[in-house]
Amino acid sequence: MYSLAERLRWARTNAGLSQDQLGAKAGVSQSTIGNLESGTRNTARRLPQIAEVLGVNALWLAEGTGSPGVSTGSKKSYEAAIAAASDAARELIDAILQADQAGEAAQTFNLMLRLLPQDGEPIGRLNP
Structure with a gap:
């Protein structure tokens, strides 16, 4: 998983959430999630909250650094x-x-x- 879009889509799918559900839990709109997953956007102010909802490491989600798991x-x-x-x-x-x-x-x-x-x-x- 090389891009934010791919990492986010993978983590969301593994969490069993729709874009709308993830957006609601993280405090962002579904369109923000959709734009991040499509690669239209490559950053979001609420990325740490998105990572927390998904149960993944925020640095991994944002930059692909480290492992996806949260310690x-x-x-x-x-x-x-x-x-x-x-x-x-x-x-x-x-x-x-x-x-x-x-x-x-x-x-x-x-x-x-x-x-x-x-x-x-x-x-x-x-x-x-």
Whole structure:
């Protein structure tokens, strides 16, 4: 499977979904799915959501890199990290996810950039 169109069609067929069903679950129109599968479009803002619905690796779907399968190890480590996070960290993660799901990619990215330490600033809190 060499193109996005071929990978998407393969993954959708394997998931047993119609274009309309996939579009509804991923928050895009059926015509977007159809255009991606026909090769008329070669990118979509919601490609990560499409990959999630299909249960495939988003990087594989977008670029053909890696394997189509999603690693369950990262999901488990994510859930473990969330469980161990402070209330403030969970609130921040929820805010980032809500902004991303609302299609506010620029705001999400800017929020994440503000969280990064500035040059010379230590990462994390130092315990005395």
